[in-house]
Amino acid sequence: MKRMGRTRRWTAGAAVVALVLTACGGGEGDAASAADCELGATDGDLNLYNWADYMDPELLAQFEEEFGVEVTEDVYPSNEELFARVESGGAQYDVIVPSDYMVDIMIQEDLLMGLNFDAIPNVDNIADEFAAPPYDPDLEFSVPYQWGTTGLGVNLSVIGDVEPSWDLVFDPEVAGELGGRISLLDDPRETMGAALYWLGHDPNTTDEDELQEAADVISASRDWIAAFESNQYSDLLLGGETVVAQGYSGNFLDNFGDDEDYAYLIPEEGATIWTDNMAILADAAAPCTAHTFVNFILDAQNGAQLTNWTYYASPNEAAEEFIVDDVLDNPAIYPDDEVLDNLFFLEDTGDSERFYTDFFTQAKS
Numbered sequence: 001m002k003r004m005g006r007t008r009r010w011t012a013g014a015a016v017v018a019l020v021l022t023a024c025g026g027g028e029g030d031a032a033s034a035a036d037c038e039l040g041a042t043d044g045d046l047n048l049y050n051w052a053d054y055m056d057p058e059l060l061a062q063f064e065e066e067f068g069v070e071v072t073e074d075v076y077p078s079n080e081e082l083f084a085r086v087e088s089g090g091a092q093y094d095v096i097v098p099s100d101y102m103v104d105i106m107i108q109e110d111l112l113m114g115l116n117f118d119a120i121p122n123v124d125n126i127a128d129e130f131a132a133p134p135y136d137p138d139l140e141f142s143v144p145y146q147w148g149t150t151g152l153g154v155n156l157s158v159i160g161d162v163e164p165s166w167d168l169v170f171d172p173e174v175a176g177e178l179g180g181r182i183s184l185l186d187d188p189r190e191t192m193g194a195a196l197y198w199l200g201h202d203p204n205t206t207d208e209d210e211l212q213e214a215a216d217v218i219s220a221s222r223d224w225i226a227a228f229e230s231n232q233y234s235d236l237l238l239g240g241e242t243v244v245a246q247g248y249s250g251n252f253l254d255n256f257g258d259d260e261d262y263a264y265l266i267p268e269e270g271a272t273i274w275t276d277n278m279a280i281l282a283d284a285a286a287p288c289t290a291h292t293f294v295n296f297i298l299d300a301q302n303g304a305q306l307t308n309w310t311y312y313a314s315p316n317e318a319a320e321e322f323i324v325d326d327v328l329d330n331p332a333i334y335p336d337d338e339v340l341d342n343l344f345f346l347e348d349t350g351d352s353e354r355f356y357t358d359f360f361t362q363a364k365s
Contacts, residue, residue: 037119037288039295044286045070046293049082049093051276052231053251054146056309063296069289077230078187080357086111086281093281094290100275101189103142104135104348112141113280119291122298127317133275135348142277143294144315146250146307149335149343150190150272153234153252155243157261164265166198168244170217175224175244183236183245184218186228188360189346190272191218194246197270203344206352215359228364237262250312253332264332266339273343275315 037043046063048055052075060071074093076082079102085091087109098106106112117123123143130144152168159168159178167174169182184191193203195214205211226242227233233245234255245252249264256262278297280290296302304322307314313333314323327333335343349356 037116037291039119039121040067040292041119041288042067042069042286042292043288045072046095046286046289047071047093048073048293049086049091049096050075051097052077053254054097054276054310056306059297059302059305059309062302063293066296067289067292069286071293075231078185078190080188091281092283092285094284094286095293096279096281097145097276098142098279099346100133100135100277101346101348103277103279105353106279107136107141108348111282113282113284113287113290114140115143115280115294116291119288120295120298122295122300125298125300125303125316125318127315130275130315136277142279143298145276145278145297146310146312147273147275147315148249148312148333149266150185150194150246150248150274151264151266153237153245153247153256154263154265155237155240155261156263158243162265164267166194166267166269168265168267169225169246170195170198170221172220172223175221178224178243180224180226181241181243182221182225183227183229183233183242183247184221184225185233185246186230186364188356191228191246192356192360193272193346194267197267197344200269203270203272204347204349206349206355208355211352211355211359215363218360218363222364248312249332250310253330254309254311266332266335266343268342270342270344272346273340274346 046069048071050073055073064071079099082096082098083102083105126144136142162168169175169184175182192214195217196203196205199213199217201210227236229236233247234251236242237245238255252264278294280287284290297306298316300316300318301322303314303316303319307319308324308327311327311333320328
């Protein structure tokens with residue numbers, strides 16, 4: 001497994017994709033126009049494809065006012081849905097926000113535009129530990145956006161003080177006693193990964209027997225699972241429809257606020273750490289506006305505003321002085337070394353990606 005290093009550095013030995021690239025991704029047309037983009041240039045309105053609840057609306061309004069364009073934002077529940085829609089040609093977006101392993105996949109499929117950093121000077125604000133990720137070693141196609149973990153949101157007033165464990169969703173003697181009030185993410189890699197952590201397997205395994213075992217665990221859990229949900233899981237938890245929910249750190253922490261009845265747990269068997277990234281699609285209709293938007297988000301104060309709104313950690317080192325103490329000092333957002341040592345990145349598993357999707361689809365049906 002690939003663990004998160006003590007200083008949040010990428011683990012040595014990760015698969016590095018070596019590609020021979022042109023200045024802007026090897027294409028013509030839109031890619032060539034991106035190479036000509038100047039700092040602050042716009043060439044049309046912006047279409048943003050993002051995760052739900054992952055962008056401060058005030059930042060979008062500021063961008064629109066400053067650059068005289070309109071921003072339309074659509075959302076997706078998983079990297080796999082993002083990929084399927086983009087690959088099929090049914091999505092006309094400029095900027096997308098794929099996770100680490102999905103960046104690797106989309107680079108290999110020639111779906112991303114090479115970045116022109118003359119138009120993105122704020123890339124210098126990225127912390128050194130995020131500047132050479134294994135999925136895009138020279139940040140030629142992507143820049144880090146936010147990072148966080150995937151764990152469990154719990155209603156302590158119902159389940160009491162509990163150990164941070166995947167037992168809460170997979171162990172019949174624990175989860176089975178919660179009256180069908182549990183939700184899991186509708187996400188092949190994350191939810192299969194959770195089952196693999198619980199079983200003691202590598203969350204990036206390509207062993208079909210281990211994947212079948214994980215799928216069997218998820219299938220058995222359907223007896224007490226209320227929903228597979230990637231967008232409204234915290235709402236279900238806060239509304240009392242569930243008492244345990246798998247989900248993303250910042251979404252829970254932002255919605256919990258100061259309510260001590262709720263907590264975010266990082267399971268002790270292991271959990272996923274991820275970096276989401278901004279990238280520009282190879283066929284973006286407004287590549288210059290897209291570059292300007294990426295640079296806007298990487299501004300130190302804008303990066304801090306984003307993190308203060310999302311409650312996810314920022315890879316933007318220059319932003320840290322503007323991040324509020326309640327966020328910067330929260331160990332659930334910025335985990336300590338002991339927790340970091342038990343966090344793992346999801347990697348591109350090549351041809352086995354389809355097995356994760358197929359096994360997961362069968363398990364939840």
